[in-house]
Amino acid sequence: MKIQNVKIILQQYSVLRSVLLALVLTLLITPSLSLAAGYDQGLTPFGAEYGGNADGSIPEWQGGNRNVPDLDVTLRESELLYKVDAKNLGKYKDVLPEGLVKLISRYPNSMKVNVYPTYRTAYYPEWVYGFAKKNITASNEINNTVTGAYPAPPFIHTNQGNRLVWNHLLTYKGVYTELRTREVTRRDTNKYITFNSTISLYLSYYDRERGPSDIDQPYIYYLSKIRSPSRYAGGILLLHEQVNASLRPRQGWVYLPGQRRVMRIPGVDFDSPMQLSESVRFADEINLFNGSIDHYNWRTIGKKELVIPYNNIILSDKISRSDLEDKHLMTKHHLAPHFLRYEKHRVWVVEGILKTGKRHAYKKRRFYIDEDSWLILLAENYDKNDELWRVSISYSKQYHQLPGVFSVADTFHDLKEGVYFFQGIENLTSKEELPPKASFMPSALRRNAIR
Secondary structure: HHHHHHHHHOOOOOOOOOOOOOOOOOOOOOOOOHOOOOOOOOOOOEEEEEEOOOOOOOOOOOOHHHHHHHHHHHHHHHHOOOEEEOOOOOHHHHHHHHHHHHHHHOOOOOOEEEEEOOOOOOOOOOOHHHHHHHHHHHHHEOEEEEEEEEOOOOOOOOOOOHHHHHHHHOOOOOOOEEEEEEEEEEEEOOOOOOEEEEEEEEEEEHHOOOOOOOOOOEEEEEEEEEEEEEOOOOEEEEEEOOOOOOOOOOOOOOEEEEOOEEEEOOOOOOEEEEEHHOOOOOOHHHOOOOOOOOOOOEEEEEEEEEEEEOHHHHHHHHHHHOOOOOHHHEEEOEEEEOOEEEEEEEEEEEEEEOOOOOOOOOOOEEEEOOOOOOOOEEEEEOOOOOOOOEEEEEEEEEEEEEEEEEEEEEEEEEEEOOOEEEEEEEEEOOOOOOOOOOHHOHHHHHHHHHO
């Protein structure tokens, strides 16, 4: 198999995403007292503000499994509040992240932001809440490493930029899940290749039987297998990643079906171009940001009430349909706006400035982190001239089977070239029984290829 095929397989590490979303109406459910018990007054078990905002456009948090029967129906039937486009952008500019403003300005004839009522839907397992409370006093951060953390976000009571980023990296995305994914790079043409893969994720960080994390704490075992197109089918990528990526870089192996052999590959990190995305996305943009945090100085700009992508259950429905052609979902410059949902939420705005002596194509990065899920839902990436170059968006929803927020689709927009990369989840299955670690070892790749 050619080296290009190896690169293609590497790109399958594109689904760590997770994406967590939240917001639920008082009329739908009543709060679960067990979730709030023992936590600081006024905060949710994940450290978000429990109450709504002053004008009522953001409701109080009422996450919990009681929203399961009615929530999805409510989201599908909720009515549009207003639409932001090039004609009225000036009116709503102050409540939009700069990235959305730039996308509307870049594509004034087609880009729209459809804003719906806010639902704070994010909820997680009770045992994760318990460990999140424990982490308030247990987790430590020294020299860009985290130790002492239990299976939960490590710093739920923080406003420090670097710790907010750590919460994004380590927030709950299930323990053992299997995904079916679709990836496309879309240019101003109808010619493109769709890659379909099956991915298994074992987040050993969320092994509830383990003790506090040490410097060598594993984070995830990742296994992807390409299903199509046929010339790449059967290619497998295996990754082992640890929490402290600045000290313990990820390890990777590929199975090459043409050669029927397993090959060790070097780590892919930071601004290594991802060939499957035609270099629109870098390695550390999977999940909008991943890996080591040590290349940037992080600062918190503040917590703001902004319109961001949220509760994208309609988009999930469309991606799961086999009869919907890609061209109807992925228009020339962005996803079809009528399939997308945006809501007003409180987000932490965090900015990273490249450190002196460090190298990266992005001189500055700005993240919008959802207070209820700790996920980065939108990222703005600036070039060496301090110009906004790329905008990344995570469209997520609450997956009741986890339970938790996970990505529905991520898009990565290059504003200069007018191209974007799409990665969507067609199906997510949460496994009750944990896998043997032997199934995520290099020696198992040949056996996996035969199945």
